[in-house]
Amino acid sequence: MPSPRIAITGLGFVGAVGAHVSALEAALDQERSGLGDLTLFDSELSREYPVGQYRGDLRADFARLVRPLSAREAGRLSRSDLLALVAAAEALQMAALPDMARRNAGVYLGQSVCGTLSSESYYLDCAAQAASHGRASPSHLDRLFVHDGANSGDAIAREFSMGGPMASLMTACSSGANALGLAAARIASGQAQVMLAGGADSLSRIAFLGFASLGVMSPEGPRPFDAARKGMCVGEGAGMLVLESEAHARARQARVLAWLTGYGHSCDAHHLTAPHPEGLGAQAAMKQALADAGLAPSDIGFVSAHGTGTLDNDKVEALAIARVFSTRAVPVSSTKRYFGHTLAASGAIKAVLCVLALQRRRLWPNLGLQKAQDDSLDLVTQARPAPRLQHVLSNSFGFGGNNAALVFTAGDRP
Amino acid sequence: MSAVVTGIGVVSALGSGAEAFKAAMQQGVNACAMHEFERMGGAKAIAPAYRAVAPDAKGLIDPRKLRRMDRLIRMAAVSARQALNMAGLQPERGDVHASRLGVVFGTAYGAIGTTQEFIDSWLKNGQRHASPLAFMSSVHGILASQVALDIGATGVNLTLSQRDVSFEAALSSALSQLECGRADAILVGGADELTGLLHEFASHFRYVESGPTAGCDPWSGEGRAIPGDGGAVLLLEREGGPRRALARVEQARVARHDTGREMLDDLNLAGVDLVTSCRGGSRRAFTLENGRSRVLAKRLAAPELSHRGNFGNFPTAGALQAVVNVLMLQGQVFAPMAAGRQRQDLVAGCRLPRRILHDAASVTGLHGAYVLSAV
Numbered sequence: 159m160p161s162p163r164i165a166i167t168g169l170g171f172v173g174a175v176g177a178h179v180s181a182l183e184a185a186l187d188q189e190r191s192g193l194g195d196l197t198l199f200d201s202e203l204s205r206e207y208p209v210g211q212y213r214g215d216l217r218a219d220f221a222r223l224v225r226p227l228s229a230r231e232a233g234r235l236s237r238s239d240l241l242a243l244v245a246a247a248e249a250l251q252m253a254a255l256p257d258m259a260r261r262n263a264g265v266y267l268g269q270s271v272c273g274t275l276s277s278e279s280y281y282l283d284c285a286a287q288a289a290s291h292g293r294a295s296p297s298h299l300d301r302l303f304v305h306d307g308a309n310s311g312d313a314i315a316r317e318f319s320m321g322g323p324m325a326s327l328m329t330a331c332s333s334g335a336n337a338l339g340l341a342a343a344r345i346a347s348g349q350a351q352v353m354l355a356g357g358a359d360s361l362s363r364i365a366f367l368g369f370a371s372l373g374v375m376s377p378e379g380p381r382p383f384d385a386a387r388k389g390m391c392v393g394e395g396a397g398m399l400v401l402e403s404e405a406h407a408r409a410r411q412a413r414v415l416a417w418l419t420g421y422g423h424s425c426d427a428h429h430l431t432a433p434h435p436e437g438l439g440a441q442a443a444m445k446q447a448l449a450d451a452g453l454a455p456s457d458i459g460f461v462s463a464h465g466t467g468t469l470d471n472d473k474v475e476a477l478a479i480a481r482v483f484s485t486r487a488v489p490v491s492s493t494k495r496y497f498g499h500t501l502a503a504s505g506a507i508k509a510v511l512c513v514l515a516l517q518r519r520r521l522w523p524n525l526g527l528q529k530a531q532d533d534s535l536d537l538v539t540q541a542r543p544a545p546r547l548q549h550v551l552s553n554s555f556g557f558g559g560n561n562a563a564l565v566f567t568a569g570d571r572p
Numbered sequence: 573m574s575a576v577v578t579g580i581g582v583v584s585a586l587g588s589g590a591e592a593f594k595a596a597m598q599q600g601v602n603a604c605a606m607h608e609f610e611r612m613g614g615a616k617a618i619a620p621a622y623r624a625v626a627p628d629a630k631g632l633i634d635p636r637k638l639r640r641m642d643r644l645i646r647m648a649a650v651s652a653r654q655a656l657n658m659a660g661l662q663p664e665r666g667d668v669h670a671s672r673l674g675v676v677f678g679t680a681y682g683a684i685g686t687t688q689e690f691i692d693s694w695l696k697n698g699q700r701h702a703s704p705l706a707f708m709s710s711v712h713g714i715l716a717s718q719v720a721l722d723i724g725a726t727g728v729n730l731t732l733s734q735r736d737v738s739f740e741a742a743l744s745s746a747l748s749q750l751e752c753g754r755a756d757a758i759l760v761g762g763a764d765e766l767t768g769l770l771h772e773f774a775s776h777f778r779y780v781e782s783g784p785t786a787g788c789d790p791w792s793g794e795g796r797a798i799p800g801d802g803g804a805v806l807l808l809e810r811e812g813g814p815r816r817a818l819a820r821v822e823q824a825r826v827a828r829h830d831t832g833r834e835m836l837d838d839l840n841l842a843g844v845d846l847v848t849s850c851r852g853g854s855r856r857a858f859t860l861e862n863g864r865s866r867v868l869a870k871r872l873a874a875p876e877l878s879h880r881g882n883f884g885n886f887p888t889a890g891a892l893q894a895v896v897n898v899l900m901l902q903g904q905v906f907a908p909m910a911a912g913r914q915r916q917d918l919v920a921g922c923r924l925p926r927r928i929l930h931d932a933a934s935v936t937g938l939h940g941a942y943v944l945s946a947v
Contacts, residue, residue: 308733309936
């Protein structure tokens, strides 16, 4: 992938701290967490575990950015679709692509929850009918249509008339990072000049109750890498990035926000949910990403950790980072307390954050940290300037031991 | 760069294993049968479907591992093992380094049966006692991960969900990964399972024939689309390796319909002598499929076949069609079934194909295509 270089020319974000990249920056600068009570749907556990829920009106956001959606159009879109559309609209506006370039651009989107907030409601309605009347008369069966992962990417491509390569990546919580890495590969192979890539996932009962069933949720929210951490917190959101070949970006004199210079990917093949105890897969992904970027560990100035706040993830990730980087020379931080674990969107939102870090030469703290789990990492405890920051690495890990690492390199100065 | 297929595996209504599948295709078996489905609310419905047989895992997968796999995963994992066996590639023996062996799967609905199981677990036992096993097995991406876990593959691991072109999207990604040197061998497949919920869904949208068992009729346009399920896998390797190549995959692409024509223009279609499509017979898709087929037929002057009348219509049936295509390039043309009878007229005068274009479309606006050629 190093040649041709992949330029990042647009960013979009939605999450618990607000919509738009400016909201993300503000939350990071103010060290403000967006976690709070779950109000999106009823659950007997909603008061027990905070979530990273987006509190705004996605239809209104989209109307402000693009156009109003009719009730019929909106009815066909899941919450994940709307999150993806809003972030995509912002990224495309920022990139200001010429019409022709946008029409030939592809869409690679990472998803995991997809439209299950809609499809599960269909199932639950039927179950409730069956319980009270002994039979179900299904209505609004089209809510099932959004269960698969193709809907959000398709909605983006349709809305913005994008006709290039398409893919919906479903690798659980590493989906967004994999979508970015694979989209970059499409450009590198010459199959596309421009790709819109990222991840989007909404909250759903399945995700919320699923993580609760695993016993990995924390009633006090995540405290990544803290000795007293009790678990993670589910969130929702979307991160989208416009990627272009260097030649394409330069030819249209686009400002390069950063470069996507390396991608590594591996599978633990160890357990359905638990990471390999020595983090072998995580190490392999990081090493691959560094090799892909043609960099040594010592070149990396910051690691944006997956850092979910669960006992297993943080222990193994710290071990893997320490093994790859050998020394405590690299600052590490997790964003999970800002907006929760946004699942498939997580890797893409972290990519947006990495670009901001490179643009502003600034590192934001690992919120929630009081006492580090051990002394193996240089955890960022308060915001710090990083005037020489040139390359950063971002980790994303998913169920099934799916590991992805991305390397970003500083672009044009603001 | 092109890749070669060195092994195939399949679990379908036509049987478990490539040999059973091939024999059934040769005999023109129509695997449609009446099955009982549980509708929402518990009512039972008897309806025609092409439900895959139970995967024959004997000698392929450790029974302890098998117990932890749901039906969808079993179809995928058994197909993957069959493909490895056919190629004579044993990961455990170190025939390929674990980090250079990848798994890429397409699925539209993933483990939807297990997802229902998970919801049922909290409805039955309360939200505090939902089943963690059902949750972790319900995630779409677990499909490729479980296959990797079974064979110990630590390389590229992707699951793609692209509705009716999910397999074609997986193939395109796998090819791209081989091309950029991230793997030496990749198991690429597609799998979907048919549940009562999905059958009801398909019936609602009139994808399903409501009459007696007769089988899909991909050429009728009268709503004779009968759902099915199954899984199939191709083992892809770089050309020039030690194992016998069965076919060559030259190119694979996925894009939206409005650029489908341009996408086909990008492919080198010289010498294509057969087109296979995703015709399933649904009313909704018929116009689209027919329109595309006419364009292709005119352009390539090649016959068009779809074998969904043999093994049913489902989002990743393209994976089974890919197995058919590999077998056809190996030396036989299979007359497709339509409405329960063999359409010999469609293959009359057909020569053995040397280059096959597969063209798949989804009613939601996606388009996938690949070119497969004889070695």
